[in-house]
Amino acid sequence: MPSNPPHPATIPIEDLLKNCTIAKGRSQGPGGQHRNKVSTHITITHKPTATTAQAGERRSAAENQKVAVSRLRHTLALTIRTPVPPGDARSTLWKSRVKNNRIACSPKHTDYPSMVSEALDMLESTNHDPKKAALRLECSSTQLLKLLTAHPPAFVLLNKNRTQQNLHPLKP
Secondary structure, eight states: OOOOOOOGGGSOHHHHHHTEEEEEEOOOSSSHHHHHHSOOEEEEEETTTTEEEEEOSSSOHHHHHHHHHHHHHHHHHHHOOOOOOSSOOOOHHHHHHEETTEEOOOTTSTTHHHHHHHHHHHHHHTTTOHHHHHHHHTSOHHHHHHHHHTSHHHHHHHHHHHHHTTOOOOOO
16 A cells, blocks of 8 residues: 655755756845845745745844745645544654653744644644544643644634534634
8 A cells, every 4th residue: 555655844954955947036025235235035935836935034044044945834734734544643753752742842943833734634623623633642632722823824724614514613
């Protein structure tokens, strides 16, 4: 049985960038002479999904690229869904981050977009039922919702999907 390709938000950054185009440009707006003379604005496009992210608020192109990659991974986590196989579908990362039903992952950590994508994929496979998804992910539903509320667009997406299925929205 062929395995599904990994979710793009879970791919190591170096491998993710192999499937991206990176464009430099100049940022608009305030910032003085340096900002107007140096091309530090970065736009990254994930070619397979045509998803883009950009950053230009920092004075260094390297710093802006790190921010743009993070934004791209967060956007991919929200917009791309991958099928969840039956049985124990938890990734190695998920298993390493969940101990005693508690999820340990800061929203600022590089693993966070991967965790969000896995949670949203599981929620999609359980018709957006946090209790069923948490049961399959071996964490509490409170912890699962806490993971998503730490990134408000993820929680908004969950409630949008629940509303489309005539389910009541959840409160943060």
